[in-house]
Amino acid sequence: MNHQTVLIVDDEKSNLKILSDLLRDDVRVILAKSGEQAIAKAEQYRPDLVLLDIVMPKMNGFDVIQHLKQQASTSTIPVIFVSALGDTDNEVRGFDLGACDYIQKPFQSSLVRARVKLHLQLAKQRLLLEKLANIDPLTAIANRRKFSDKLQLEWARCQHDDRPLSLVMIDIDYFKQFNDRYGHAAGDEALSKVAQALEGQLERGTDFVARYGGEEFVLVLPDTDQNEAQEVVERCRAAVDALKIRHETAGGEFLTISLGGATCSGRDGEAHEQLLQRADAMLYQAKQQGRDCVVWEEEVCQQR
Numbered sequence: 001m002n003h004q005t006v007l008i009v010d011d012e013k014s015n016l017k018i019l020s021d022l023l024r025d026d027v028r029v030i031l032a033k034s035g036e037q038a039i040a041k042a043e044q045y046r047p048d049l050v051l052l053d054i055v056m057p058k059m060n061g062f063d064v065i066q067h068l069k070q071q072a073s074t075s076t077i078p079v080i081f082v083s084a085l086g087d088t089d090n091e092v093r094g095f096d097l098g099a100c101d102y103i104q105k106p107f108q109s110s111l112v113r114a115r116v117k118l119h120l121q122l123a124k125q126r127l128l129l130e131k132l133a134n135i136d137p138l139t140a141i142a143n144r145r146k147f148s149d150k151l152q153l154e155w156a157r158c159q160h161d162d163r164p165l166s167l168v169m170i171d172i173d174y175f176k177q178f179n180d181r182y183g184h185a186a187g188d189e190a191l192s193k194v195a196q197a198l199e200g201q202l203e204r205g206t207d208f209v210a211r212y213g214g215e216e217f218v219l220v221l222p223d224t225d226q227n228e229a230q231e232v233v234e235r236c237r238a239a240v241d242a243l244k245i246r247h248e249t250a251g252g253e254f255l256t257i258s259l260g261g262a263t264c265s266g267r268d269g270e271a272h273e274q275l276l277q278r279a280d281a282m283l284y285q286a287k288q289q290g291r292d293c294v295v296w297e298e299e300v301c302q303q304r
């Protein structure tokens, strides 16, 4: 069964037991006996909800929530404080630090269950919304918004690790003519097929494709140098050719794509927007050179 995960944090063993006995029929329970363990387990398991004690030795619950909210990987996990500290100030402080709820000990079991259920439902809805906000509805691949996040993330990672990053802009050729001749619905279907074909060529878990807009797509290939990226790109072009979507133009019988790529090799101080501009300039050249081709920037940016 696809259970949601709840991380319970308390330095008292007996409290851990009470809470986990209360919840374990409905959710997958993970336990942490200290603030430090809570942070490590939150990062490792990415739970759907954290039940957090406040008074603990060394690292207290307020320190833990601050840490969780600062880390991108754990910042959106909802946290409920479960504490014997009953005064309003602590409760307000908990909410100020980003808690979604505050349960006072000693607690009513049924109330804890109900509140956990509510916050897990909200967490599920938030995840769904997040997913929908990042997906292009026509092609079911990532949208431009997700691409921006991904590019920034991978850019920072590659700069930090001094690793290359390749970016490829892809545009369907003569797509206006395609729509005019075969109809908008056929155009939509072709877009969807091209998107799936591109996605099917990505072998590494970190490789990424998005619909950039209209009939344009973009690939982000982290930790991938120019030679490796060119192999991926050739596969993409061949995969679209293999779809054999009829599109009779002066250039040929089937629908084709043009591609422009650029690679940045590690720490070079360039902004990710520039890499995007350079890939886009290469795409423009591919169009100028007659379409149905790949143009890759000769120089990597370190040499610029």
Ligand SMILES: Nc1nc2c(ncn2[C@@H]2O[C@H](COP(=O)(O)OP(=O)(O)OP(=O)(O)O)[C@@H](O)[C@H]2O)c(=O)[nH]1
Residues within 6 Å of the ligand: 138, 171, 172, 173, 174, 175, 176, 177, 179, 183, 184, 185, 186, 187, 188, 191, 213, 214, 215, 287, 291
């Ligand atoms: N069916 C469909 N067409 C779209 C969609 N988004 C953009 N288009 C069409 O894509 C076409 C793009 O046309 P242009 O920008 O002139 O480019 P092109 O005809 O492909 O020419 P080149 O890029 O120069 O080869 C336009 O006719 C848009 O209406 C979509 O979601 N569905």
